């Protein structure tokens with residue numbers, strides 16, 4: 369018993385220390401982001417350790433990164449709009465500029481109190497998207513902060529939720545599918561009203577009596593290559609993000625990572641464009657062939 373207690377205490381202390389270290393190393397929102405629209409509905413507070421976005425009847429709000437990234441592992445913790453969030457969308461994504469832009473999307477579609485959020489993902493390359501996959505989450509994303517990560521490497525893009533891989537978009541250039549590899553991207557996030565489509569396909573409207581709606585951000589961490597005035601600098605942490613972790617070995621998913629991915633795809637995936645026969649009666653897009661693991 370005593371030993372068990374000690375072990376538990378030790379585990380707790382280690383977990384606590386890890387959290388402290390993580391927040392000590394996580395970047396300051398003042399240094400890394402600009403609030404870009406929505407007036408004072410967006411806020412940085414807590415000495416730069418926290419950010420929130422707001423949405424009311426008049427406007428939503430948003431922010432973007434000061435830096436441009438070209439590959440990296442980018443982590444952010446989000447706590448989504450609680451209660452009746454139907455009609456609201458919290459978008460968190462990487463995007464480059466222009467008509468042939470690349471984009472890597474997380475979009476959180478709100479819902480009525482007690483009904484599940486939908487996590488919508490997409491990948492645009494050379495201006496072309498239509499690669500949606502949607503998931504329910506295995507927790508309530510409004511109760512606590514959870515970590516949403518994008519691992520963007522020349523070989524693939526991996527979407528992670530609390531270090532669980534939920535989606536892998538492999539580089540399929542050899543099949544003629546463009547891959548994002550030359551256009552630097554910024555990080556964007558916004559909270560906005562999309563009650564014409566977001567919740568149950570637009571059936572459930574935003575309940576403005578519950579406004580303002582608020583989403584929270586903390587512990588931003590980028591182990592990435594940044595590009596400024598044409599030259600690229602890679603944070604050494606980017607290289608070390610390739611080393612073996614709990615879900616990867618080198619730059620591949622390990623057996624555990626593949627198992628976790630299959631678990632998510634089996635029990636939580638609610639839409640996969642690569643399985644939507646109605647949409648692609650003439651055959652699936654070529655990258656669908658390589659997306660099976």
Ligand SMILES: *[C@@H]1O[C@H](CO)[C@@H](O)[C@H](O)[C@H]1NC(C)=O
Pocket residue numbers: 477478479480483484485486566567568569
């Ligand atoms: C909202 O809840 C309904 C009912 O549980 C569910 O069908 C739907 O997928 C949920 N999410 C959205 C965004 O509509």
